[in-house]
Amino acid sequence: MGLGLIGVVAAGGAAVAYAAVDGKPAMPADRAAIELVVRDYILNHPEIIPEAIDRLKAKQIAAKIEEHRSELESPYKGAWEGAEHPRVTLVAFMDYACGYCRASLPDLARLVKDNPDLRIVYRELPIITNDSVGAAKVSLLAAETGKFMSFHRAMYEAGDVAPGAVIKAAERAGLDTGKAKAALKAPGADAQIIENVRLAQALGAEGTPLFVLGDEMFTGAVGYDALKAAVDKVRNKG
Structure with a gap:
């Protein structure tokens, strides 16, 4: 599964995933399945976590500089x-x-x-x-x-x-x-x-x-x- 298909948001220590089909939010049942897939992906590829954190920090810094x-x-x-x-x-x-x-x-x-x-x-x-x-x-x-x-x-x-x-x-x-x-x-x-x-x-x-x-x-x-x-x-x- 490509990372470009999934957005992962860290909130309160939990990973919440969102996906859209034809521009529409996933239904609750689909969302639960997607969250499970994302969880498994992260567990199997933990190296993406530091990369995601670095990208988030860079985005936050850029916003502060622009302000x-x-x-x-x-x-x-x-x-x-x-x-x-x-x-x-x-x-x-x-x-x-x-x-x-x-x-x-x-x-x-x-x-x-x-x-x-x-x-x-x-x-x-x-x-x-x-x-x-x-x-x-x-x-x-x-x-x-x-x-x-x-x-x-x-x-x-x-x-x-x-x-x-x-x-x-x-x-x-x-x-x-x-x-x-x-x-x-x-x-x-x-x-x-x-x-x-x-x-x-x-x-x-x-x-x-x-x-x-x-x-x-x-x-x-x-x-x-x-x-x-x-x-x-x-x-x-x-």
Whole structure:
């Protein structure tokens, strides 16, 4: 029996099957027989269960991304790199204290170089340490003054989110030292950071880096090839 003929819905731990003949729902007696066939099929082919779960998760993720796409792909000030008028947009949630984020930097730089129609939108998600929040605040200042990527690279080159390291990175990026110190010491979290956290939570994010591309979401340092394949997929969909 082909899987295309049967739809299986998991509800409350039970599998409920539905079939239609000439567009009409199956009668109760037929439905019971179909459920028995489906049950036997699943028991004989348990490998389809993880596949079905993965497909369901992918569908749910795609729906969440589509719901928030406009917000996700609209950068804060200058917190982006790549194409001014992109055909493909990659959204990257990152934390300056995240080693996997740092490891992903060369892959992202290569993606921008190899794909002139790609834009990467960066969203600060400071969840690892308290110092990450201060670094994120200064990055927003950098975005407001057209120095985001310079500060972004300087921070990951430093590999440290302690206040002193953040100020040194700000100076290397050409930021006003006084303004950088003020941003670093400002109480509470910036509204943009709160918004980034809200979006990440809406997507069900579990860590950084988090990459959103098309209808897909990737967590961790997934590498150039995986991201490039996703870029090509979005581009080919038109």
